[in-house]
Amino acid sequence: MRVVDRRTLVGALGVAAISPGAFAGVSDPAALRADIALLQRIYGSLHPGLYRYQTPSQFAERCAELEKALPRPASMQSQYLQLSRLLAQVKCGHTYANFFNQSKDVSRVLIDPANKLPFHFIWLRDRIVVTANPLGVDGLRTGDEILSINGAPAGAIQAMLLPYVRADGSNDDKRRVLLNVTGNDKISTFDVFFPLLFPSDRAQFTLEVKRLHGPVRALKVAPIDQARRRSMAPKGLDIGSPDYWSLAWPKPNVAVMTMPSWAMYDVKWDWKARIAAMFDEIATKGAKGLVIDLRDNEGGDDCGYEIVARLVERELPLFVDYERRVRFRSTPADLNPYLDTWDTSFRHLGDGADDLGNGFFRLRGDDESRRIVPKGPRFTGKVIVLSSAQNSSATFQFIDLVRRAGLARIYGQPTGGNQRGINGGSFFFVRLPNSGLEADLPLVGLFPKIAKPDAGLRPDLRIDPTPEDIASGYDRGLQKAVGDLT
Numbered sequence: 001m002r003v004v005d006r007r008t009l010v011g012a013l014g015v016a017a018i019s020p021g022a023f024a025g026v027s028d029p030a031a032l033r034a035d036i037a038l039l040q041r042i043y044g045s046l047h048p049g050l051y052r053y054q055t056p057s058q059f060a061e062r063c064a065e066l067e068k069a070l071p072r073p074a075s076m077q078s079q080y081l082q083l084s085r086l087l088a089q090v091k092c093g094h095t096y097a098n099f100f101n102q103s104k105d106v107s108r109v110l111i112d113p114a115n116k117l118p119f120h121f122i123w124l125r126d127r128i129v130v131t132a133n134p135l136g137v138d139g140l141r142t143g144d145e146i147l148s149i150n151g152a153p154a155g156a157i158q159a160m161l162l163p164y165v166r167a168d169g170s171n172d173d174k175r176r177v178l179l180n181v182t183g184n185d186k187i188s189t190f191d192v193f194f195p196l197l198f199p200s201d202r203a204q205f206t207l208e209v210k211r212l213h214g215p216v217r218a219l220k221v222a223p224i225d226q227a228r229r230r231s232m233a234p235k236g237l238d239i240g241s242p243d244y245w246s247l248a249w250p251k252p253n254v255a256v257m258t259m260p261s262w263a264m265y266d267v268k269w270d271w272k273a274r275i276a277a278m279f280d281e282i283a284t285k286g287a288k289g290l291v292i293d294l295r296d297n298e299g300g301d302d303c304g305y306e307i308v309a310r311l312v313e314r315e316l317p318l319f320v321d322y323e324r325r326v327r328f329r330s331t332p333a334d335l336n337p338y339l340d341t342w343d344t345s346f347r348h349l350g351d352g353a354d355d356l357g358n359g360f361f362r363l364r365g366d367d368e369s370r371r372i373v374p375k376g377p378r379f380t381g382k383v384i385v386l387s388s389a390q391n392s393s394a395t396f397q398f399i400d401l402v403r404r405a406g407l408a409r410i411y412g413q414p415t416g417g418n419q420r421g422i423n424g425g426s427f428f429f430v431r432l433p434n435s436g437l438e439a440d441l442p443l444v445g446l447f448p449k450i451a452k453p454d455a456g457l458r459p460d461l462r463i464d465p466t467p468e469d470i471a472s473g474y475d476r477g478l479q480k481a482v483g484d485l486t
Helices: 031-046 056-069 076-088 104-110 154-164 172-178 189-197 226-231 271-284 304-308 333-338 344-348 394-404 467-472 476-485
Strands: 120-124 127-132 145-149 205-210 216-221 246-251 254-258 289-293 322-326 382-387 409-412 423-431 438-448
Touching: 031 056, 031 076, 031 333, 031 423, 031 438, 056 076, 076 104, 076 154, 076 189, 120 172, 127 154, 127 467, 145 154, 154 172, 154 189, 246 271, 246 476, 254 271, 254 476, 271 304, 289 476, 304 394, 344 423, 382 394, 382 476, 394 409, 409 476
Parallel strands: 254 289, 289 382, 382 409
Antiparallel strands: 120 127, 127 145, 145 205, 205 216, 246 254, 322 438, 423 438
16 A cells, blocks of 8 residues: 655645635634534545544534634634644544645745744653754754753643644654654644744743753753754755665675655656665675664655565565555545545545445455565565654555564664554545645555554564763664674
């Protein structure tokens, strides 16, 4: 199942008609209130995972609560927050008011302003640890811990943010990793929600900072805007270049394949040829061990199948434990004006599917017959995959597949995604006509054939970074993997 990261698709899509007053800043009554009935009907008719973690009556109650929660008048910020909380309660990692798919008018209000912290950081559980200081903010070092922001403790900030963050099921590890600000994402989840939930008219952020093994001190830093944030992105992460995927040799007989993303649908280079070339080099140099680093990789295309084809000795079947379902045969004609997509065939996904009699249609075709066919040169050495909670889409499925087939050991942190199944594959972008907001709608649900836990996939060996590792630049997971393959 191809699970798509839609973040770069929106520019090529049309936009449904939006009311002239949608971007007036406020509206009374709230514009979103007028959109709720439409959203209820669209999701209730088409979303395969809408009731995976809630009942129909709970969803209806939550829609009603959203209407009541909106103030009069309601700012765009209030409407976006309330919509995001409603969608987060679906507990689907592909269901949210996608930052990347909002209109320019909405982005100017929600994403562009100068209200962002001027450094990079990650969360270690409920602790904020600085990972990079590209702008050279005075008094801030890699490894420093941010104890509070404008008087709000880090743990309290995280607790406030988590109910608005997308993830599958109860997988809060995924929600936490999405709150990291590393420059790898063009728009960071924290950058969007923190200013909305902790608004401030101060000219500077006041931080309480603890130096590693040092004192606590107060530090004032100037906020930055989205353009400045983009300028801080790590160098060498250009997805438009084949070098975006790298092959390194920390030891003469150990190769490290690093793949920050599999969102390949918009690149001009041949990603299949790039994978083939890397395995040719691995064969030529006689590697005995291979590390596949997917820790920053949320997913995208099914690139992992091309890797598996170089690891298997015989054909490997797919979707043994899961089946694909949709909620419709064809989309109702009156809903189509609000459903953008890059492939209009999605409007008829359920044509010819098996009616399961419970509101679902099981997709026919390739699930039972799809297999990965071996390709050469085959790698016969030991393989370790580095995982993290980012792995929640195509990378979640890849890790599940290689572990089930005994092709690799998994080192790192538990994955994102969920063993109870994820939703993706095909998408509509729901354009709400009054508020002007967009909500992503995945169309294909993977459902396990036997009961599975509400959790991601646990690694064979858990390895967590420490503040000391971050301060020194030591990659504990990678070093352990290379050492175990040497």
